[in-house]
Amino acid sequence: MTRTSIRTLRPAALAAALLALAPASQAAGFKAGDWDLTLGGFVNAYYTSASCSGAVDIGLAGKTLGCGGKSGHTTIGNGLLPNALVATGKTTQDGVDIGVTLMIGSAVSTDSAIGANSGVDVRQGFMTLGNAGMGTFKLGRDYGLFGSTAILSDMTLLGVGAPTRATQQGRVSLGHIGAGYSYLGHYGQFTWSAPAMGPVALSVGVMSPVDGSADAGRSPQLQALATVDVGGGAKAWVGAKTQKFEGATAADDFTMNGVEVGAKATLGGVELLGNLQTGKGLGMLADGDSGDAKQTNWLLQGKVAVAPKLKLGLSLGETTMKDAAAAAFKSNANTTVGAYYNLTTSVTLVGELSRTESKNGAGAKARQNGIALGGIVFF
Template identity: 30%
Template structure:
């Protein structure tokens, strides 16, 4: 580019010389040369810097030529200098940057003035940038952070981040009972005798989560509100919005306000949480369960509630959303621990609630007094071995059950017991393959839900255990195939008889299990299309058995 400009300039100068008389230099007028520079600048052949430099040199040379010389008319030289100076003045008035002046014979001063002007403009630009940054952080402007699929929308109002995320799902489920006799506390619908169709939610209802966070005095602070409405009519009872539904006209859906909490802390001291959120014990079991995004076992499909069961009660006990004051440590070398105190929960006779002849016998004791909180803890460890990613977790739960009551225990006996439970699990990821293995065991823990049928009618604890295994293969970037199998067992307490012999033909659940196969196709960043088959069976201590089959298809939207 530079050589081209030099060639152009040389050509112009050659053309000027060609018109001169042979060997006799004719006078060159300063304004002609300046006009030439103007033309070259207008056509883009010269940059502003090149134009200024050449013009400054021209003025300097014109001034020198204006000095009286022997044999040369003074008026010619002086008129040329005056013309060049006039052109410079005209050029400065018609577009030069403020503060730049050309002084013939003082080119170094001109460079100094240019440098000073550039520094002034840079300082003004820096002040403008600082003012703009201060305005953005003042709260007078709302910005939108870059959208990441699945992470919601984040708005920045000054120092506060406001994030809105959520999901919506809907499935058509067809449940076909395979027959059998009823099981108290079982999760199969096999003994119902009728096929059922439902348009319903899966294991997840819909969810809308609002989170606000900021940093104050080096502390990360956040507040979260999570609302989880269902599709079907609600029929509140013992489980409130999560009870079985009511498929009659003029019904309304239930809203489960399961999340409302705050956190504060930082990466150096860890994080404290106060409020209602997912508990620690068995939380990894449900979060790694593939049926979290589908249906799994339906529970009641003829009158669906807010959610299905997924693998709850057929592989793990539901972690639940419980008021808590908990602490999570900083992550050190892949290890992180959490511990907290939680609102204590009552022992609950789920088998009695599901027994159609509950007046004839009662299976479990209840409780209503708690002088101490529930305590839960959790530890996770993440590491990699070459291309293999490993996630390991373990958790525990302890709660003192007081004032147990039943048909056998009188109110003045003051019977109490200590419930303990623990679990361990792992998730392995290797290329397109994923595997999950999980196991739990408890004393007084019960099955399906926390403390459901955990204590027998005689006040003694029942032992329970369960597990599930799950394999997934990403056939393509969009298609994932999953298969899983899970079992939950509940054993009789010491001194407990076969309760089916106590005047009822319904026995206490001994075993719930299910097999699930599903395909997940991610159509877009938001939409996932899901097809699933599940077989669920229940068996009682008295010998009763029942099973059912469910086919489900639907869509999950997450933003």
């Protein structure tokens, strides 16, 4: 993120952190009784063009997912973020800080010129209760903890990353999802963020279990995230999550377990990021969608300010499934080069070049080369 510290994510809405990505975006604020209410959001659109090639049709770079079954595609649609309207409210009553957040999203592109674009993407709808002594309790639907720091720090959050047609038609692009980190996900949850502990922030959550390649088990999903502000513009974090999945028979049962470590540092006009996730059942695009495969995700990124309003960046990420059979999916890797220009305090213009490569267990490859041009406005 640009100016919002990771610690801010403890009691605050992730939507507020997204709004803080803009240099000086300000939601409209007004009073209603003893409530402070805000209304804001973001809108983005990108011209993306991609070509797909290779000996196999597999993973994100294959023709089916990457290019809609063709050798290439053109889409004018969303980047990694949807369009969203975000409403928040906060007050203090009887010594308890109360907050509410509702985020309603929509997509730019569909595959029809006459069909209703009526898909509504409600990623957040939760309340928070707390104070300085007891910390903050969050109840409702929100993003997960595991993977949140990586995706919020990914430069392609303001852009596109991998322009995967299968997801960009009617939803969003993938950034480095499935090619560098597992998606943070949206869950019904009870999450507790500990009271302030100096440079350390801690959150633990009980999430409603979700289906993967097998059904959700009886037990909830558990997640945790700890961050440390080490000073000098540097931060580090560690996260974990687990959930049991139940198949048609006991032999098909498995438990997703994942851990994550990462760090981010800002040195003058240079920003550096590294994040590593490893575990079993993390899934390529969603929890458990690859069964009980052992998996490793890594992301490396560098950005440099070359002018007061312009940043250039390079991000590399890979998702690898261990012990893949010869014909099975083995890995996705994405490299994105981007330029991010603050046209105004609310508008960022973006240009990106990307290459995504997928492999199977025998080493056969599929490739997707993409270009993205567009921008995002925060209000």
